[in-house]
Amino acid sequence: MKGAIFTAIAVAIASAPVAARAQKQDESGDAAAAPVLVLEDEPARAPLTIAPAEPPPRETEVTDIRARAEPPPTFFIVESYAGAAVVGGFGGHLSLRIGVGGKLPSMPWRFYLIGETAYTSAATDGEVASTGQSFEEGRSWIDLALGARIYVPIAGPVRVFVDALGGGSWGSAWIERPGTRTLDPSEWTPLALVGTGVQVRMLHGLSVGARIAFRFAGDPLADLREALGIDTLPPLVVSAGLTWHF
DSSP, rough: OOOHHHHHHHHHHHHHHHHHHHHHHHHHHHHHHHHOOOOOOOOOOOOOOOOOOOOOOOOOHHHHHHHHOOOOOOOOEEEEEEEEESSSSSSSEEEEEEEEEOOOOOOEEEEEEEEEEEEEEEEEEEEOOTOOOEEEEEEEEEEEEEEEEEEEEEEEEEEEEEEEEEEEEEEEEEEEEETSBOOOOOEEEEEEEEEEEEEEEEETTTTEEEEEEEEOOOOTHHHHHHHHHHOOOOOOOHHHHHHHEE
């Protein structure tokens, strides 16, 4: 009886690995037979790109564009004119003016403070009305004056200007009559000057122009001239020249 039990146990132990292998083969066969779902890759698409928006121009860039489009403003002038005195005798004239100023906001006019130095001479001859005596006389002035100028635009590069100045003048005068000694004194006298003219701005930094100026200045022989009946008008000066703007 015991031998039959041992024999049954040994057979069970020996058949266990075979049964395990058979079960594994069945499972693997089932797995191989089961359908497998394969997902195919979708075709590659080009990446969607969005172009970045251009940034608005910076304030400095706008300023640079305007600066290139418009010439820079000018605040100084240097002016050199030459001409002649044509009333109250005839003579030469040279002048130099320096100014500083500019245009006020919301106004088309330009205002300048100007200083002027000038040399003017005038000579004439004639007869004394009361006696018929002939005479020759002449005057010259070296001016130092300070004042103001206003520019008024007309059309395009054309503009007119008005000057008003005051200061002092080193005046010399002489009178010569037959049979008398020539008188030739010199002294400082007050000066007032009013001028007007026109300029054409040929370039941003250069203008050409013409000017008429009325000078009111005494001379050392004014009393003698009045006593002799020599009525000499104040000189009217006509001149032209160049003005530099910077």
